[in-house]
Amino acid sequence: MTYTLHYFNVRGRGELSRLILEFGKIDYVNDFIKFEQWAERKKTIKYGKLPYVTSTNGFELYESMAIARFFAKKGGLYPEDAEKAAITDMWSDKIYDFYSSVTPIIYRTPKDQQAEKIKTVLSESAPAFFDTVEAALNEDGHFLEKLTWSDLYLFVVTTVDFLKPLVDSHPKVSKLVEEIKNSEVYKNYQNSDRCVSF
Numbered sequence: 001m002t003y004t005l006h007y008f009n010v011r012g013r014g015e016l017s018r019l020i021l022e023f024g025k026i027d028y029v030n031d032f033i034k035f036e037q038w039a040e041r042k043k044t045i046k047y048g049k050l051p052y053v054t055s056t057n058g059f060e061l062y063e064s065m066a067i068a069r070f071f072a073k074k075g076g077l078y079p080e081d082a083e084k085a086a087i088t089d090m091w092s093d094k095i096y097d098f099y100s101s102v103t104p105i106i107y108r109t110p111k112d113q114q115a116e117k118i119k120t121v122l123s124e125s126a127p128a129f130f131d132t133v134e135a136a137l138n139e140d141g142h143f144l145e146k147l148t149w150s151d152l153y154l155f156v157v158t159t160v161d162f163l164k165p166l167v168d169s170h171p172k173v174s175k176l177v178e179e180i181k182n183s184e185v186y187k188n189y190q191n192s193d194r195c196v197s198f
């Protein structure tokens with residue numbers, strides 16, 4: 001069985017699931033949708049939003065976090081213990097909130113207005129977010145004793161260029177980033193046509 005992840009050809013709300021699919025070794029393909037195709041495609045899509053997932057068995061799923069959680073369960077990146085699972089939900093929800101405040105700057109703000117917005121994020125919400133996750137991570141740079149989907153989500157945040165100084169000044173976050181970047185799974189992904197650049 002193969003899944004198709006339908007999303008724009010950017011990281012955005014699709015990248016968490018792509019990483020989970022890669023690290024969970026789940027068979028999938030991307031349906032990369034170009035922004036210029038979107039107006040027409042939108043009319044054909046149930047609920048009119050991306051990402052969504054289809055499968056060769058007829059299964060369909062909408063909503064990025066439901067999709068990510070589903071693949072995390074399938075790929076062994078979601079704890080079986082209910083309390084641990086809830087902890088990963090909590091961190092993923094926190095990360096969703098922060099990431100959702102950052103992605104409009106990257107994808108929906110004209111270039112000449114980005115600097116001002118970046119300055120605001122860097123002086124307001126970002127330092128608190130990084131301090132909070134740094135305090136929660138263990139010495140391995142994970143929220144729990146082994147790698148879970150919420151760690152991968154934090155990694156997605158660290159790929160935002162203008163947040164790099166904050167990544168560098170938070171050692172446990174940096175440790176997670178090093179682990180992911182040095183992994184064979186990520187290197188293979190980066191060198192593949194499944195990986196997008198921003």
Ligand SMILES: N[C@@H](CCC(=O)N[C@@H](CS)C(=O)NCC(=O)O)C(=O)O
Pocket residue numbers: 012013042048049050051062063064065
């Ligand atoms: N809560 C939804 C939000 C989905 C959403 O707003 N997706 C954006 C892309 S990140 C979208 O489809 N934008 C195009 C549109 O609304 O026409 C989720 O997390 O999947």
